[in-house]
Amino acid sequence: MMLYLLLLPLLLLTCIFASYVHSMESSTSKCSNIPIPYPFGILGGNPAPAQGFEITCASSGPMVRINNIMFGILNISLLDGFVSILASATSQQCKRNSSFSLEGTNFTFSDTRNKFTALGCDMVAMLLNGSSGYSGGCASFCSTKSNIIDGMCSGVACCQAPVPKGLKKLELEFTNITGQLSRPKEVNNTPTCGEAFIVEQNSYVFSSVDLSNTNRNNPQYRPVVLEWSIDGGYCEEANRFMSYACKENSYCYNSSNGIGYRCNCSLGFQGNPYLQGPDGCQDIDECTIKRPCTHKCINTKGSFYCMCPAGMRGDGLKEGITGLALLLLLLVLIFWTHWLVKKRKLAKIRQRYFMQNGGMLLKQKMFSQGAPLRIFTSSELEKATNSFSDDNIIGRGGFGIVYKGILSNQMVVAIKKAQRVDQNQMEQFINELVILSQVNHKNVVQLLGCCLETELPLLVYEFITNGALFSHLQNTSVLISWEDRLRIAVETASALAYLHLATKEPIIHRDVKSSNILLDENFTAKVSDFGASRPIPHNQTHVTTLVQGTLGYMDPEYFQTSQLTEKSDVYSFGVVLIELLTRQKPISDGRTDDVRNLACHFSMLFYQNQLLEIVDSQVAEEAGTKHVKTVAQLALRCLRSRGEERPRMIEVAIELEALRRLMKQHLVLQTEEDPLLCESGQHADVNIEASSEYEP
Structure with missing residues (x-):
């Protein structure tokens, strides 16, 4: 017991000094008043710098050599692991060059302190990720000179997107909104070339002067933050x-x-x-810095302890625990020991389930792939759901039961009971769990963690407050504007495009439907329920699998061949797009046999020039006939019977975002020959965010 009494002050002081210690930085030399902390160091100085961290102290200040190019240093952070430099991390459309590479060095572009920025008109700038496709990018458009506003990088002539985590090389592909190679656009009768660069967050202010070619002839040096590591x-x-x-x-x-x-x-x-x-x-020396003791303080290595005056006892801290508190602590320790003995049997059961559900394999995958998945204990989730009370049930279905839970940090989550894990498919289940945990997109419900200590695995997701899109569409007493519906379509398409392109392995959702699109308190769309999802290796175009999905949304080509591709999600999204236009169910028992299927009925009416008979009257009034017809044509392209004839999800997302921006600007199509807006010169700022958990 005396040992506990001695350790208690040390634990308390650990908390007191944590913030102080982590605010300290050390350096061994300076150059132009900039500290140079080891492992960085000045060439010829003492101590000698570590390999790859050599600094040259020039008359203009410290310089660092990266791949045989010298860059001026603005700041070095030892504890945070950042170095700010002046660099021209730029790639231009006309030159199609990669002007900045960190490959073979100890540095990467910081994903938290930089922004990927692109300048140009009617242009999509996509970051390439080697053989694995795109890792991010954005698009910008210009309609008239008045649209271009200095100081605003809002998608008009200038767009921004996050920098992918672990990015080593700035390598881009410039295209226009139709996916063709982009040609230079004229602004103020002057041809301009698209330009994209990486720059420190909040340090770049857009100016229309930056669009001129003359301003591009000389390299533009801007602050760039690099993250370094050993x-x-x-x-x-x-x-x-x-x-x-x-x-x-x-x-x-x-x-x-x-x-x-x-x-x-x-x-x-x-x-x-x-x-x-x-x-x-x-x-x-905590005794000198904080003076924490009421009587006498004795400093020890890494800590300290207090001595009480003669005839008194206690921890001696100024804000320490009194003798009564120590007695209470003793009682707590006794109770805790009793509780451990009582729960030993339950712990063995939980350990058996943990091993049975692949817990050790999951830990190995998390370690090797750096997955941010949290492993919850069953007691944590029992407490969060009030022992899985029926009052906390928020959903039921073929997948099981979903509970609302509140974690100890007051975070609200959704806890879903997964299907029983087949021992023959254990590795596949764990692989997909790790992949989904690394999906990081604002329009995808985030998988936070899991619990494998119960008979059926429990999956923990972020909680979405406003329910499913399906219920809002079927409740005709709730008005949903066409502007909101079109935004929901854009957000859903963006999320699916991200799953297909920007993840470590392309992920096919396989059950895209309006009941799996959740809406938060701001009516922002969140794609959910990845129970049927499958990753596809980069070297394959499809996987052959047992057919799974929902009637009315299922790709007929996948149903016939069992070959799952990314175009299967495109088909299902086309049905969702028709739901947004019509507010009708994908399969209706109230219709005759030849029109029960919404997709078939919609297609038949479209080609009979009777489209407005099925379109929701509110949509027809707010959007107008031409706008409705354009969206309908895009939906029907998604529903083509042959997958190879359907557009990719990234193309659908860009076209829908262009439509949304045009509608906001009160623009209309000029001719019937322009159904997809791809030739109208009105492009959109579409941000295909890359997961911050993947290396390029």
Whole structure:
């Protein structure tokens, strides 16, 4: 018991000094008043810099050599792992060059402190990701000179998107909205070339002057933030080698970009974790800094303890625990020990389920792939759902039951009971769980974690408050404007395009329908329910699988061949688009046999020039006949019987966003020969965000 009494003050002081220690930075030299902390160092200085971190102190200030090019340094952060430089991280449409590469270095472009920015008219700039396709990008349009507004990068002549995590090379493809190679556009009778670059967040202010060719002849140097790390694998692997960089009184943590590791001083120490000796992590004298004791303070290595005056006892802290509190602590410890004995049998059962449901395999995958999946305990989720009370049930179906839960940090989540895991498909279940946990898109319901300690695995998702799109469409007493419906279509298409293009492996949802599109408090669309989803390796165009889906939404080509492709999702989305136009169910028992299927009935009326008979009257009034016909034509392209004749999801997303922007600007089509707006010169700012959890 005395041991507990001695450890308690140490634990309290650990919390007190945590923020202080992590605010410290150490450096061994300066150049133009900029600290140069090791592993960075000035050539010829002491200590010598680590390989790849050599700094030249020039008359203009510190310079770093990256792939044989010198860049001026603005700032170096030891604890956060960032270095700010002045660089021209730019690629131009006319030159089609890759002007900046970090390959073979210790640096990556920071995804949290930079923005991918593109300048140009009627142009889509897509970041290439080697053989795996696109990793991100954005599009901008120009209709008239008055649309271009200085100081606003809003999609008109200038667009911005997040930088993918772990990006090493700026390599782009410039296209127009129809997917063809983009030609230079004239602005103010001057041909301009598209340009895209990476720049520190909030440091670039758009100006129409930047569109002129004369301004592009000379490289534009802008602040760029690079994230650095120690090369040598993750901490667990690097610790085995002689080159391990973390010195005494420090700890290692894996770099957030998924490449290498960094070091930090342990609690109770401050200094440079990469150095040994007096410049390394040294003990903090808490007694002098904080004066935490009521009587006498004795500093120890990494901590301290307090002594009470003669004849008194306690922890001696100014805000410590009194003798009564220590007695209460003793009672808590006794109760806790009793609880452990009582729960031992239950713990063994949970461990058996954990192993049975692939828990060890999941941990290995999370470690090797850096998946951000959280493994919950069954007791956490029992507490969150009030022991899975019926009052917390928010959904039932063939998949099981969904509960609303509130975690200990007050975060509201949805907890779904998954299907029983077939032991023969254990590895496939775990692989798909890891892949889905790394999906990171604002219009996709985020998988936060899982619990494998129960008989049936429990999946934990973010909670979406406003229910499914299907219920809102079928409740005709609720008015949904066409502007909102079109935005929901754009957000859903963007999410599906992201799943097909920007993830580590293309993911086919396989059950796209309006009841799987949830709406949050702002009516923002969130694609959900990935129970039927399947990843497709990059070297394959399809997978052959047992047919699964929902009647009325299912791709007939997939139904006949069992070959699942990304075009299967395109077909299902086409049905959802028709639902938004008509507010009718995909399969209706109230119709005769030849018109029960909404897709077939809609197509028949369209080609009989009777489209307005099925379109929701509110949509027809708000959108107008030409606009409705354009959306209908896009939906019918998605419903073509041959998958190869359907558009890709990225094309659908861009065309819908262009329609939405044109509608906002009160523009209409000029001729019947322009059904898709692709030739009207009105393009959209479509942001296909890449998952921050994947390496390029």
